[in-house]
Amino acid sequence: MNRSASILTDDETVFARIRSLATDWAIHRLGDIQTLNELPAGSLVIVDTAASSLSRTSESGWRAFFQLHRIVMASSQPSDDEGLRWLNLGASGYCHAYGAPATLQQVLDVVASDELWVGRSLMKRLLAGIGKHRTDSGNWVQALTPREREVAQMAADGESNLAIAEALGITERTVKSHLTTIFEKLAVSDRLQLALKVHGIR
Amino acid sequence: MNRSASILTDDETVFARIRSLATDWAIHRLGDIQTLNELPAGSLVIVDTAASSLSRTSESGWRAFFQLHRIVMASSQPSDDEGLRWLNLGASGYCHAYGAPATLQQVLDVVASDELWVGRSLMKRLLAGIGKHRTDSGNWVQALTPREREVAQMAADGESNLAIAEALGITERTVKSHLTTIFEKLAVSDRLQLALKVHGIR
DNA sequence: AGCCGTATCGTACTCAGGTACTAGGAGAGT
DNA sequence: ACTCTCCTAGTACCTGAGTACGATACGGCT
Numbered sequence: 001m002n003r004s005a006s007i008l009t010d011d012e013t014v015f016a017r018i019r020s021l022a023t024d025w026a027i028h029r030l031g032d033i034q035t036l037n038e039l040p041a042g043s044l045v046i047v048d049t050a051a052s053s054l055s056r057t058s059e060s061g062w063r064a065f066f067q068l069h070r071i072v073m074a075s076s077q078p079s080d081d082e083g084l085r086w087l088n089l090g091a092s093g094y095c096h097a098y099g100a101p102a103t104l105q106q107v108l109d110v111v112a113s114d115e116l117w118v119g120r121s122l123m124k125r126l127l128a129g130i131g132k133h134r135t136d137s138g139n140w141v142q143a144l145t146p147r148e149r150e151v152a153q154m155a156a157d158g159e160s161n162l163a164i165a166e167a168l169g170i171t172e173r174t175v176k177s178h179l180t181t182i183f184e185k186l187a188v189s190d191r192l193q194l195a196l197k198v199h200g201i202r
Numbered sequence: 203m204n205r206s207a208s209i210l211t212d213d214e215t216v217f218a219r220i221r222s223l224a225t226d227w228a229i230h231r232l233g234d235i236q237t238l239n240e241l242p243a244g245s246l247v248i249v250d251t252a253a254s255s256l257s258r259t260s261e262s263g264w265r266a267f268f269q270l271h272r273i274v275m276a277s278s279q280p281s282d283d284e285g286l287r288w289l290n291l292g293a294s295g296y297c298h299a300y301g302a303p304a305t306l307q308q309v310l311d312v313v314a315s316d317e318l319w320v321g322r323s324l325m326k327r328l329l330a331g332i333g334k335h336r337t338d339s340g341n342w343v344q345a346l347t348p349r350e351r352e353v354a355q356m357a358a359d360g361e362s363n364l365a366i367a368e369a370l371g372i373t374e375r376t377v378k379s380h381l382t383t384i385f386e387k388l389a390v391s392d393r394l395q396l397a398l399k400v401h402g403i404r
Numbered sequence: 405a406g407c408c409g410t411a412t413c414g415t416a417c418t419c420a421g422g423t424a425c426t427a428g429g430a431g432a433g434t
Numbered sequence: 435a436c437t438c439t440c441c442t443a444g445t446a447c448c449t450g451a452g453t454a455c456g457a458t459a460c461g462g463c464t
Contacts, residue, residue, distance in 0.1 A: 106315060110308060116325045123318045126328040141269040142243045145410065146236075149266030157262070157403075158394050161451070167260070173413050176452065181410095183452085190420095190451075192360050192394050201359075201401050347440060363421070375443050378422065385422085392421075392450095 005108060006030050006039060009048035014076070014097050018046065021101035025108060036065050044112055048097055049075040049082070066090030070111050080122045093117030140197055143185045151178040155191045156198035207310060208232050208241060211250035216278070216299050220248065223303035227310060235259055238267050246314055250299055251277040251284070261291065268292030272313050285324045295319030342399055345387045353380040357393045358400035 004026040009015050019027045030036070033053040036045065047054070065071060072093035073086040083094035092111045095104065096119075110117045118126070141149055154164045161179070165172040179191070188194050206228040211217050221229045232238070235255040238247065249256070259267070267273060274295035275288040285296035294313045297306065298321075312319045320328070343351060356366045363381070367374040381393070390396050 103315065103317075106308075106312060106317075110312065113305060113308060115305075115308075115322050116320075118318075118320070118325065120317050123320065126325075139243075141266055144266075146239045146263075146266070147411065149270075150260060150262045153262035153265045158398055170411085171413060173415095174411075177412075180452070192397060195394055195397060196360055196401075199398075199401060199403055349441065372441085373443060375445095376441075379443075380441085381421085382423070 004028065005044040005046060007046040008033060008051050010051050011048060014048055018104065021104055036069060039069065041068055043069045045069050045071045046074050047071055049073055062089045072107055072111055072117065080125055083122045087118065095119060140186055144182060148178050148182050151175060152182050152194060152198060155179060156195040206230065207246040207248060209248040210235060210253050212253050213250060216250055220306065223306055238271060241271060243270055245271045247271050247273045248276050249273055251275050264291045274309055274313055282324045282327055285321065289320065297321060342388055346384060350380050350384050353377060354384050354396060354400060357381060358397040
């Protein structure tokens, strides 16, 4: 396959890692950020956020680069906020420079397909900013029966017992019954503790 | 490799396509949405948004399913809005049911790695919308006095009125008094709603 | 046939949470 | 001085939530 990518980094370890793990890819090394201008348009590039020559490029300079190529920013100390900054400037991806080999391979594959690659935790923040996404923190589900899951979710979302009963077409007494079981299974004392557990707080 | 996934669809074409393209995967077919409860926790599942049995599941039912498994919603007529709805409910991915084989393969790989898969155009929208929403989640603090903030935070963390009173060296009555003011200022009815607001859920 | 898990529902009870109405003292600003 | 907000607190009262101690029915497993 004719797959090649370039990388810009000052860190020998990062370079060696990426070169070795990406077996499907031919990796070229860039000496300076300005050499991005010499690559054919649409090239796949990994840029180490710690590379020294980065500081000489303005914000609009970055926007231009991101338009020209598909660029993945790799940080050795990634954070959601840093990732957000790069993605907002137009980066095609943001990942951990020392991430798992399989993950880095995946990042390259995805970005090469003209998709964007955003890590899990940052993605959740993006979704949370738009709607009310909440996943994870969740082996609580596995302890519950299907019916109990519905009741637990609604109670955790702030619905009253009566509201839950009406929504599910059962009596309030049955809702209470389910909740008692749920509290016992999840080792919580009331619906507020349940909500904290379901929504992954503490 | 021991890679298997399940699919729920009424559409023979979709089933045939996915089965044929995903050579690395063993694909099982599900007959009904309820069979999700019988799969081992954390299973990888593709669900056709047009499947007839979907309508019988409530919103909270979906949330529970999404926490139990890694579920990719596949639509034959995808839209950003529809995608956003599913992802907000907790889906692990949203893609085109008739998408390019290589893309679908990638979706499975990515989701199997416990990442989220969001298409390019939807991702752009998420990134565009991040700025304003993120600031107003901390808005509740502004409306409250310092003392009220302390009480609100503790109540939102699940502490009882008595526990808050003892921690702050005041009577339970005063805690109640603060809470009544807090509820009024933040336009919520009880401590559970307060917790959801403080922790940025709805 | 018997056991067990799940889902449903009844009555009665306790109690934490929340409201209504009220009010005194401390401190800041006019 | 006067007003205003904040923090504090008492008594009385109501209600939703949760528990105790049941019950019936259905389906699967041994």
